[in-house]
Amino acid sequence: MRERVILVVGYDGAELIDIACVTSSLDIANRSGASPPYRVILASPGRRSITCDSGLRLQAEAALERFNSPLDTLLVSGGLGHEQAAASERLVGHVRRLATLARRVASVxxxxxxxxxxxxxxxxxxxxxWMYAEQFARRYPDVRVDPEPIYVRDGNIATSGGVTSALDLTLAFIEEDHGAALARGVALGTVAYLQRPGGQAQLSMFVARHTTDDLLVRRITDHVVSHLDGDLGTGALARLGGVSERHLSRMFLNHVGQTPAQYVRRVRTEAAAQLLVSTELPLAAVARRCGLGSTETLRQAFLGRYAVPPSRYRLAHTPVR
Structure with a gap:
């Protein structure tokens, strides 16, 4: 094999970052010694230039309908124009055809x-x-939609989450093709995390806490995240907000979808997961730092949240260094 051909499918309304994360990472891989090197081709119907979400225009290098050569990877970009792209029988038909020519198929x-x-x-x-997952699941009930992971592999098809998850997926491809050392070099070149596991959640509670407009709920959730090892019982949080426990629970159910106790346990568990994959702290120290108290409480929290004990989670998700 002289080169790995990566065909990136673009369309009007594609997200530029979705494309650039892939193309720039593969270019860095080439400059870092990828052998065989990647050859990235942007394709569109009729080889027309595409206007990205941001208004910038990209010139396609190939017409979808005229491409008939074997591919290493077929990758479809995301963006606000995805609905219109999916409604194009011409574009969808050629994606279906090109998938039969590709060793690997992916979407961002x-x-x-x-x-x-x-x-x-x-x-x-x-x-x-994650913002489109519910709509996606309703529209395609025959797809087993999992809105949480950064990316998912099922056979030779990979799908990734929002925008910059394209970088994580591309790093996984580079490691698969050329080994962990080259993937680490590319991650360093892009100043990326070395490297987020595919199963890591797209939307952790550290982001989700800001999705409500209720100022009291935001103040309390911010307090929770900042004081994981403190007293975060419902009574203490209600006193902090100057409301009754019943009223606080009602507000959390309305704005967060969980009771205060459920929210606190999830935040503490996700914080523990972050510490497990980013530090070498012993389990007891992780449990104390995140307010879970003991290794047994930590274990029960992980079994409930991730269906595996913390030691196994660390083993499976800690990136190779």
Whole structure:
């Protein structure tokens, strides 16, 4: 094999970051010694230039309908134009055809809509941008949608979550193709995390706490995240907010979808998960730092949240250094 051909499918309304994360990472891999090197080709219907979400225009290098050569990877970009792209029988038909020529098929963000429309995700586990996951699941009930992971692999098809998850997916591809050392070098070149596991949640509670407009709920959730090892019982949080426990619980259910106790346990568990994969702290220290108290409480929290004990989670998710 002289080169690995990566065909990136673009369309009007594609997200530039979805494309650039892939193309720039593969270019760095080439400059870092990838052998065989990657050859990245941006393709569109009719080889027309595409206007990205940001308004910038990109010139396609190939026409989808004229491409007939074997591919290493077929990758569909996401973006606000994904609905229109999925409605194009011409574009979807060529994605379906090109998938038969590719060793590996992937999508970034909402590009999964095009793959699903082409029937490539039927009876497969897949992800997409968390904001569109519920809509995606309703539209394609034959797809096993998991909105949480950064990316999902099911056979030779990979789907990734929102926008910059394209970088994580591309690093995984580089490691698969050329080994961990080269992938680490590319991650360093992009100043990326070395490297987020695919199963890590797209939307952790550290982001989710800011999705409510209720100022009291935001103040209390901010306090929770900042005081994980403190007293975060419902009574203490109600006193902090100057409301009754019943009123606080009602507000949390309305704005967060969980009781205060459920929210606190999830935040503490996710914080513990972050410490497990980013530090070498013993389990007891992780439990204390996150307010879970003991290793047994930590274990029970992980079994409930991730269905595995913390030691196994650390082993499975700690990136190779």
């Amino acid at each position: 963000c909402t590009g999964s809509t095009v793959l699903a429309e082409a029937g490539l995700l039927t009876n497969r586990r897949a992800t997409t941008h």
